[in-house]
Amino acid sequence: MDILEKYYPDEDHILVFDNATTHLKRADDALSARKMPKNPSATWGISKIVKDAQGRAIVGGDGKVLIEKIPMADARHPNGQLQPLYFPTGHEKAGWFKGMAQILLERGYLNALKLLAECKDFKC
Numbered sequence: 001m002d003i004l005e006k007y008y009p010d011e012d013h014i015l016v017f018d019n020a021t022t023h024l025k026r027a028d029d030a031l032s033a034r035k036m037p038k039n040p041s042a043t044w045g046i047s048k049i050v051k052d053a054q055g056r057a058i059v060g061g062d063g064k065v066l067i068e069k070i071p072m073a074d075a076r077h078p079n080g081q082l083q084p085l086y087f088p089t090g091h092e093k094a095g096w097f098k099g100m101a102q103i104l105l106e107r108g109y110l111n112a113l114k115l116l117a118e119c120k121d122f123k124c
Helices: 002-007 021-025 100-106
Strands: 047-049 067-070
Touching: none
Parallel strands: none
Antiparallel strands: 047 067
């Protein structure tokens, strides 16, 4: 780096970079409780930027980047069995996202409906 060579030519330098945000990357449809609604939702989905074959964001006629909503991939129970995150065909809410409370109920957390989805001001 030019500035180090110019002002500290006789010193050894160790540069440390924090790339913590790279550790957060996961598949677009991977399970994440972030912004997940507590209750069932017919419209909730993961917002994803629409990209072309070369991986570039597609811009609409209004000049804004196109966004699409995609469903989350199924989860897995501790025994390896799939846990669908959307109500199945034939259910009164078929295709709806189940919501955190229902997902937790299916995992044995019987008080899930009473739990807060988020603590006020993140003070739990």
